[in-house]
Amino acid sequence: MAVDQLKRTSLYTVHVQSGARMVEFGGWEMPVQYAGIVEEHRAVRTAAGLFDVSHMGELVIDGPGALDSLQRLITNDAGRLPVGGGLYTPMCLPGGGIIDDLTVFRIGERRYLLVVNAATTDKDFAWIRDHTRHAEARDRSPEFALLALQGPQANEILGRVTRADLSRLEFFHFMDPVDVAGVADCVISRTGYTGEDGFEVAIPWDAAPEVWEALMGSGRRDGLVPVGLGARDTLRLEAGLMLYGNDIDETTTPLEAPLGWTVKLDKGEFIGRDVLVRQKQQGVRRKLVGFEMLERAIPRHGYGLLAGGLKTGQVTSGTFGPWVNKSIGMGYVAAEFARPGTELAVEIRGKPARAAAVKLPFYKRSA
Amino acid sequence: MYPKDLRYSTEHEWAKVEQRRVRVGVTKFAADKLSDVVFVELPQVGAQVTYMEPFGVIESVKAVSDLYAPVSGRVVEVNTSLSEAPEVVNTDPYGRGWIILVEPKDLKELDKLMTAEQYLKAIGEDPE
Numbered sequence: 001m002a003v004d005q006l007k008r009t010s011l012y013t014v015h016v017q018s019g020a021r022m023v024e025f026g027g028w029e030m031p032v033q034y035a036g037i038v039e040e041h042r043a044v045r046t047a048a049g050l051f052d053v054s055h056m057g058e059l060v061i062d063g064p065g066a067l068d069s070l071q072r073l074i075t076n077d078a079g080r081l082p083v084g085g086g087l088y089t090p091m092c093l094p095g096g097g098i099i100d101d102l103t104v105f106r107i108g109e110r111r112y113l114l115v116v117n118a119a120t121t122d123k124d125f126a127w128i129r130d131h132t133r134h135a136e137a138r139d140r141s142p143e144f145a146l147l148a149l150q151g152p153q154a155n156e157i158l159g160r161v162t163r164a165d166l167s168r169l170e171f172f173h174f175m176d177p178v179d180v181a182g183v184a185d186c187v188i189s190r191t192g193y194t195g196e197d198g199f200e201v202a203i204p205w206d207a208a209p210e211v212w213e214a215l216m217g218s219g220r221r222d223g224l225v226p227v228g229l230g231a232r233d234t235l236r237l238e239a240g241l242m243l244y245g246n247d248i249d250e251t252t253t254p255l256e257a258p259l260g261w262t263v264k265l266d267k268g269e270f271i272g273r274d275v276l277v278r279q280k281q282q283g284v285r286r287k288l289v290g291f292e293m294l295e296r297a298i299p300r301h302g303y304g305l306l307a308g309g310l311k312t313g314q315v316t317s318g319t320f321g322p323w324v325n326k327s328i329g330m331g332y333v334a335a336e337f338a339r340p341g342t343e344l345a346v347e348i349r350g351k352p353a354r355a356a357a358v359k360l361p362f363y364k365r366s367a
Numbered sequence: 368m369y370p371k372d373l374r375y376s377t378e379h380e381w382a383k384v385e386q387r388r389v390r391v392g393v394t395k396f397a398a399d400k401l402s403d404v405v406f407v408e409l410p411q412v413g414a415q416v417t418y419m420e421p422f423g424v425i426e427s428v429k430a431v432s433d434l435y436a437p438v439s440g441r442v443v444e445v446n447t448s449l450s451e452a453p454e455v456v457n458t459d460p461y462g463r464g465w466i467i468l469v470e471p472k473d474l475k476e477l478d479k480l481m482t483a484e485q486y487l488k489a490i491g492e493d494p495e
Binding site: 036037038230320 | 429431
């Protein structure tokens with residue numbers, strides 16, 4: 001990707017002052033780590049972590065045709081969403097390949113907010129605008145900063161700086177407009193990308209540093225730490241969540257990825273439906289599996305996956321999982337090798353290292 | 368942070384002469400940069416290593432890096448404790464975090480490496 005000038009969030013200075021190591025990600029200059037990936041990862045599993053995810057895009061579809069347009073664009077069923085509710089969904093090309101994965105929130109009778117990946121925001125917006133009828137699509141990304149507060153202490157920490165009643169906020173629901181740390185017009189959703197309980201808070205762009213400082217102040221005694229993209233990636237991988245551009249992209253379909261639960265074939269026509277119906281009837285040729293290494297070695301994105309000694313696919317994500325304390329990965333294999341327990345191998349520096357397919361996720365929090 | 372009795376390579380390994388042998392590890396700079404070392408792939412005892420050629424691999428949570436031999440010779444010992452506790456590379460890079468012990472072909476090869484002072488300059492830190 002050609003990047004002339006890296007974009008910065010309104011928290012850039014805060015990150016640098018907090019000792020963050022900054023890297024390029026999706027055209028943005030973002031913190032990859034503060035104290036260290038392992039320490040940050042553990043803090044989110046045991047206490048709480050605060051993430052700046054302001055690079056993500058926010059698109060709004062507004063008007064009488066908003067729901068119909070959205071239903072054609074996504075595979076999941078937004079028809080069942082009440083105002084205040086949200087869902088996770090892929091958005092597909094006519095051939096079934098995934099343009100992006102996103103969260104959709106119904107913010108009004110005829111208004112929907114879509115939170116999309118940073119690197120795909122422009123592409124998504126162009127696609128959505130071109131497929132919106134009798135409604136207006138707007139890219140409101142520059143207006144919103146986005147923080148994620150994740151971990152078992154998140155509820156306590158956020159509860160001290162807002163009057164919003166978080167006990168009424170269920171998973172994948174949101175409240176708006178609410179005050180957070182004295183900043184009006186915030187949106188709080190009970191969502192995240194870590195496998196923990198937690199929230200995402202949308203804030204007017206320039207006010208993010210105030211909210212960040214207030215949350216850090218509220219959470220310090222609970223063990224809250226700032227968390228960078230490094231631990232965000234290891235946390236989501238342990239939780240078995242897809243990373244767009246690695247695990248899913250325009251060459252993979254939701255049925256090849258473990259996203260069949262987001263494909264509602266009976267909701268009516270939508271873009272990509274024909275191909276997905278055919279894949280559902282005939283079965284997919286390849287599937288994304290989770291796997292664990294059986295020997296000491298770390299799988300990485302792009303390494304070959306072998307089954308029965310023959311190349312069957314590629315690792316799409318891999319790491320040492322700091323909490324599960326083992327080497328884990330995901331990747332596509334021919335469908336017959338996707339069953340949990342199947343012995344696989346990962347080609348690491350020219351040598352096969354033994355692995356076994358396992359059921360996702362690698363980590364599930366105890367209820 | 369960068370002991371004066373060690374020699375340093377451009378790839379951030381250190382070499383320490385112990386009698387007729389050379390102990391090898393990675394520098395504090397490299398360990399900090401990698402952060403969270405979780406795996407070290409070691410050569411076999413008896414393997415031949417060559418000056419500034421890869422002899423192993425070090426992995427952090429995030430990244431994979433080759434290890435380069437700061438001296439040519441034969442590996443006479445490897446730090447097997449790294450398989451259970453790779454994090455000592457971060458916490459004690461010049462001590463318990465050592466990686467291999469080499470019987471060098473020619474100790475004079477070490478003259479090609481940097482002194483602590485030169486290395487500090489190379490990584491952009493002030494020699495104290």
